[in-house]
Each structure stands twice: as C-alpha cells, then as structure tokens.
Amino acid sequence: MQAKLSTMFQSLQVRNYRLFASGQLIKLIGVWMMFIAQDWLVLELTDDSATALGVVTALQFTPVLLLTLLSGRLADRYDKRMLLFVANAFWTVLALGMAALVITDLVQLWHVFAFAALLGVANAVETPVRQAFVSELVGTPLLPNALSLNAATFNSARIVGPAVAGLAIAAFDVGPVFLVTALSSIAPLVNVIRMRPAELHREALLPRDERASAKVIDGLRYVRRRPDLLLPMVMISVIATSLFNFQLTLAALAKTVFDTGAASFGLFSSALAVGALVGALAGTGRRSRPSVWLVLGAAVACATFGTLVGLAPAYWLVVALLLPTGFFMVFFAQAANQRIQLGTDAAFRGRVMALWVLVFLGTNPVGAPLIGWVAETYGAGASIWIGGLISLATALLALTWQLRRDGARLRFRVLPMPRFYVVSAPDC
Numbered sequence: 001m002q003a004k005l006s007t008m009f010q011s012l013q014v015r016n017y018r019l020f021a022s023g024q025l026i027k028l029i030g031v032w033m034m035f036i037a038q039d040w041l042v043l044e045l046t047d048d049s050a051t052a053l054g055v056v057t058a059l060q061f062t063p064v065l066l067l068t069l070l071s072g073r074l075a076d077r078y079d080k081r082m083l084l085f086v087a088n089a090f091w092t093v094l095a096l097g098m099a100a101l102v103i104t105d106l107v108q109l110w111h112v113f114a115f116a117a118l119l120g121v122a123n124a125v126e127t128p129v130r131q132a133f134v135s136e137l138v139g140t141p142l143l144p145n146a147l148s149l150n151a152a153t154f155n156s157a158r159i160v161g162p163a164v165a166g167l168a169i170a171a172f173d174v175g176p177v178f179l180v181t182a183l184s185s186i187a188p189l190v191n192v193i194r195m196r197p198a199e200l201h202r203e204a205l206l207p208r209d210e211r212a213s214a215k216v217i218d219g220l221r222y223v224r225r226r227p228d229l230l231l232p233m234v235m236i237s238v239i240a241t242s243l244f245n246f247q248l249t250l251a252a253l254a255k256t257v258f259d260t261g262a263a264s265f266g267l268f269s270s271a272l273a274v275g276a277l278v279g280a281l282a283g284t285g286r287r288s289r290p291s292v293w294l295v296l297g298a299a300v301a302c303a304t305f306g307t308l309v310g311l312a313p314a315y316w317l318v319v320a321l322l323l324p325t326g327f328f329m330v331f332f333a334q335a336a337n338q339r340i341q342l343g344t345d346a347a348f349r350g351r352v353m354a355l356w357v358l359v360f361l362g363t364n365p366v367g368a369p370l371i372g373w374v375a376e377t378y379g380a381g382a383s384i385w386i387g388g389l390i391s392l393a394t395a396l397l398a399l400t401w402q403l404r405r406d407g408a409r410l411r412f413r414v415l416p417m418p419r420f421y422v423v424s425a426p427d428c
Contacts, residue, residue: 009149016200019195020195024150030161035165036169038116041112045107052372053251059120061368072132072216074350080350083125084130087129092189099179099182155280156273158269219348226343235395238394240360241367242371242387242391246272248368249384253384278327290336294335303392305388306388308325309321340356
C-alpha cells in the first residue's frame, strides 16, 4: 500500500512541482469559493435569473475564445514561469477590487459582468501557459502522473471550496468569501518566485531563435495533420459546450427545482467534485499515453450519467448520480488531455495546449447563454439531460468513426446462464 501511494504521488518528490501544486491548491480553493459566491450574488441581484448566470459565464470565457491561441504562442516563445507570475498577479488585483465592492455593498450587476470578463483575460493567459509548464516541471516520464495530480488538486479544491463557501455565505454573506479568494491568490505568486529555474526540464525545447518565429497557424496545421489529436479535440469541444456547464446548471437546479439554499448548492458541487477527485486519482498510476478506446469509453460513460442527472426526480438521487458523473467527466477529460500532451512535440506544446484550452473552455461563451436560456425556459433539469444526450450522440459518432478508420468491430458476447443442480442427499 505504501509503495502504491508513493507511486501515486511521485511527482510531488520534485521540489518545483511541489511548490506549483501547493500554490495552485490554495488558490483554487479560493477560486471555487468565489465561483459559488459570484453565482449566488448574481441570483440575488437579478431575482433568480438563470439567463444572467449564463451571461456571466459567457463573459468569463469570451476572452479565452479570443486570446487563448495568442497565449499559446507566448508560452512557446517566452519564459512560462514569468508569464504565470504576471497572470496570477493580475488575477490578485482583480479579486481584491471585487472584494472591496462587495464588502462595501456598492456592487452592481455590471460590476460582476466586468469582473467576469477581466477574470477571463487573466485565465486566457494563465491556463495554456500552466498546462504547458507542467512538462518543464517534471519532464516527460512523470508527465502523466503530474497531469493526474493537477486534476486531483483542482477537484480537491472543488470539494473544499463549494462546501466552505455554502456555509460561509449562509453565516456571513458573500463579501467575506470574495475577500478570502483575494488572499488565497497570493500563494501561487510566492511559490513561483521560490522555484529553481535551473531544475526545470527545458532540454526538449527549440533554440531561442527558432522559438521566436513560432506562429499560431503552425500549431493549427500541426493538429490538423494529426487525427489522433484532432479527435479528442473535437469531442471535448462538443461535450464541454453541452454538458460541462454544472457551475451554471447546478445553481439553477438547487434554487429553482428543489427550492434549496446555498448550502445545498454547495453539496451538489461537492458531490460532483468528490467523484471528479476519484476520477483524477484513478489516472495517477498511468505511465504511458492513453489509448483512444479508453478516451471514447470514458466519454460515453460521462454522457450517460450526465443525462441521468438531468432526469433524476429526487434531490438525493441527483447527489448520488453526481458522483459517477464527476468521476467519468474528469477521467475522460484527463485521458484526452494526456493523450494530446504525450503525443505532442515539445516545440508545439504551448500552442497545442492553447487550442485544447480554447475548445475546452472557449466554447462557453456560445454554450452558457444557450444553456441558461434552456434552463429558464424549460427547467434546469432539461438543460442538463439535453446536453447529456448531445454529448452521448457525439461520443457514439466518434466511436463509429474510429472503428471505421481502424477497420475494427465491436463484438458483444452473451454469456450462458449458469446452471444449478439440486442434489438430494439420502436420509440419515
């Protein structure tokens, strides 16, 4: 057991990665607290408008749509460590400003909209750089383990953050939650400074003069020539747009369908995150590139359970179904991420991961307002199961395409029923 745990957390033996992961964990707990507080604040300011929640989500991710590919170019040209510092510093200033507005009771809806858009700018720069930076922290042999631990860190924060936020909002209102978020964002700044640049794994990168000529279009052409990269990109773009909107849909589900408060919304989010954490840890033992069949199978399971969440008639059943939904959601996303990263040349990793972030997060400006409108018009449950069915159709189409491309066939075998014999014993 001790050896298995040592293998599961092997990347934490690397000092630079340990600093990176601990800083991210502290910040992300605050970020998830802020997401809950922001959504609850919007509902209070708009008299429970799911459409307004969709607009906030769209504003938060629009910069990702517009700027992410340029950020990937920056990641392939400049020092990723310093880019992370600048992006996180900008995020800290934003969080402090928003906390001041909320605590002084001066906040208005347009402030939330502006904050969401500016936060999106910081995320558009930070996310692809952070994704590409992991390989420099641990090197290729430990990359699958480090990526899985990244997902575990993210989902650990999703467990702690919403639960604490729900209780804090009920006890103190939303202002203190925004303040905690601002203070927690200082941790990654300190830890980035404490890293040792000499211990980074940069030997696989192109020389500086060749990196200076890195172009966005070259990264797009690189992915277009690689069907093994293109398939998970297409799948995640559709599934993330239609199903991965739980930040929006669970808030509406808790408040409008089951008529519960912030603490119950936090329980929904925490249940999803518990399953997601287990899904992330399930991939920590992986040492090679995931197969396309693993990615496809996880996508089908994720879409199936997501559909069931939207159809669930009872509060407790939603909580129960969110556990496997969270598991397969992260297991699928992480397997797809690892398949892309481990199949990409280091010189293109920044631009390829920028495209990954674009299709994963940048589609939210399109999907979030539409999902919000469906939730407000037809109900929050419908917005979830419709997205689940779209995702399931996408996964099955991708499976069919891959089977035809490889000339493979799915075979189902009906196992014979076991036979039971009654043996009569002689009377004693």
